[in-house]
Amino acid sequence: MDWFHCSRCFRQDGARFAITTCGHILCEGCGGTGPCPVCTTACRYLPLSQQMRPEEKIFFKSPVALAQKHLAHISQVWHFQMTQAQLLVDLHRDRAQRVQAELEKAREELGERRRGPPKFSVSLPVTPQPRRQLSSQVVSHPPAPPAAQQPSGQGSQNPTEAQSSPNPLQDPE
Structure with missing residues (x-):
């Protein structure tokens, strides 16, 4: 000194x-x-003397030694904080890469679906049939029986006449 x-x-x-x-x-x-x-x-x-309080002793220490001590501490603090920040950056980078990979995969799947037939749809064969053939497959039902209380004077149809009446679902031949 x-x-x-x-x-x-x-x-x-x-x-x-x-x-x-x-x-x-x-x-x-x-x-x-x-x-x-x-x-x-x-x-x-x-x-x-050596019995002085630390806040009093500091005025008699070398400024260079004080600066080196504080710079060493500041360096440790800086290194710790930078390490923590780098861990956070790495985490976000890894998440972004994972999300980017998922996005690319989804884009590829979407492109495949647009290019080709649907993978999970069930397709049934449809063969055209002539109209006459379809109309013969329609089941004919006899008309409903006459009402129980018909007024007298009106003629009732007999069952054979009911069968001979044309079915509106069938084609006249």
Whole structure:
């Protein structure tokens, strides 16, 4: 610590030192009680020793050593955060690749369906038949029996006449 010296006599070694509340460093010969001999301010004295609190000791450490220590810590924090960010990027990239593969597969399936016949449909053969052949396959039903209470005077059809009446579903030949 080549900067360290008494603020009044500029002594650098051989004595015990104290720092004042006004910020001056004084050797035991130049100060210790009463107002500050440098600025004449009423102050208190804090002896410089290993028993000082860490927030007081930090002012007497090398700034380079402090910077290296903090930079090492900052580097660890940065490395940790970058690793976490890379894991997140990798996750999203893998998901995107999976979704892209599924999309390509779906596009291929859609293209195949558009090009060829449907894979899962059942097709029944349809053969055209002449109209006469179809009409003969229609089942003829006899007409309904006459109503139970028919007024007298109206003629009733006999069953043979009912059978000879043309069926509206059949073609006249």
